[in-house]
Amino acid sequence: MVDRRTPRSYCREVNVADLSPAQARERFRSGERGPTAGWCRGWTQANLIAVPSELRYDLLLFAHRNPQACPVLDVGEPGAYSTELFSGDLRTDLPGYRLYRDGRAVADLDEVVEEWRADLVPFLIGCSFTFERALLAAGVPVRHLEAGTNVPMYVTSIPCEPTGRLSGPLVVSMRPVPEKLVATAVEVSGRYPRVHGAPVHIGDPAAIGIRDLGAPDYGEPVEVRDGEVPLFWACGVTPQQAVLAGGVEYAIGHLPGHMAIMDVRDDRYRVT
Incomplete structure (x- = not known):
């Protein structure tokens, strides 16, 4: 490139x-x-x-x-x-x-x-x-902000609904959340449906085709600590993936x- x-x-x-x-x-x-x-x-x-x-x-x-x-x-x-x-x-x-x-x-x-x-x-x-400030206000940590890095983003195995000339897989961003705060993160982000809303997947990354959280397709990896659950939100890089596909x-x-x-x-x- x-x-x-x-x-x-x-x-x-x-x-x-x-x-x-x-x-x-x-x-x-x-x-x-x-x-x-x-x-x-x-x-x-x-x-x-x-x-x-x-x-x-x-x-x-x-x-x-x-x-x-x-x-x-x-x-x-x-x-x-x-x-x-x-x-x-x-x-x-x-x-x-x-x-x-x-x-x-x-x-x-x-x-x-x-x-x-x-x-x-x-x-x-x-x-x-857009909703990260609301997550922080609710006590939900945002690891890439703590680390000063880019959010990790992954190309999944979930297909988007195609149009005539555009198709491709869903891209997601990931934030690790303490297990006791998962419901809070879902509720808070769900109040922002125009900016992706609630997570599309919680837990096992392999279930959506992600082999290695340490190797994101875009952005930078973040630490997932003991007692934390990876939460995956739909990501606005998806249209760029459709341009590729x-x-x-x-x-x-x-x-x-x-x-x-x-x-x-x-x-x-x-x-x-």
């Missing part, structure tokens, strides 16, 4: 949780890199996938058929690089991008100004980072874990 990235940087001279979305986007535009879990406390984060206009209805249908994995929060016009809920520049204001050609990931990039075509339609898909001619996504920080509060997506 071609790489046009500066070395990864986890810059923490300021408390990134206290930044506004605009401040975070300025830092990314200026070259700061790294996953965005824990950034901009209280503001919604989203996955980016931009596909050619001829595929926009296929992707909308794919999202409709697979709503837990692909909850659409916003969609832009063809060629647009901002949306109603993201006032920044989708080409420069994320901390990492992945370029796809003919169903292959061909480059990880710092920005995609030159690669952004006039026919690309950007979709912003819900992200489970479908041999899509051209697409741009975020680098997994390196999200678009939106101009909307987490609580907008909480139901009671």
Whole structure:
């Protein structure tokens, strides 16, 4: 894979949780890199996938058929690089991008100004980072935040409901939770159905085709301690997996874990 990235940087001279979305986007535009879990406390984060206009209805249908994995929060016009809920520049204001050609990931990039075509339609898909603040408030630990790493993500054996040109397996993110807090984690995350909601699987990773928790397909592994249970949430990287499986001619996504920080509060997506 071609790489046009500066070395990864986890810059923490300021408390990134206290930044506004605009401040975070300025830092990314200026070259700061790294996953965005824990950034901009209280503001919604989203996955980016931009596909050619001829595929926009296929992707909308794919999202409709697979709503837990692909909850659409916003969609832009063809060629647009901002949306109603993201006032920044989708080409420069994320901390990492992945370029796809003919169903292959061909480059990880710092920005995609030159690669952004006039026919690309950007979709912003819900992200489970959005409910992590609520998990912490309920006393549920979030291990990748403790470790300062990217969340681990795995390609499962669970097939998504296909459309004509898009198909592929479900991708999940994993967080280990103490057994006594599993019910709490399910209840809390279940209040955020527009950003993946409750886990899709609890417990045995092999039951969903994951052979080794220590070798995630995306992100970085985290420790699962004695007395903890792995919980798996549907992940917004799923559309990128569908781009791979479908041999899509051209697409741009975020680098997994390196999200678009939106101009909307987490609580907008909480139901009671």
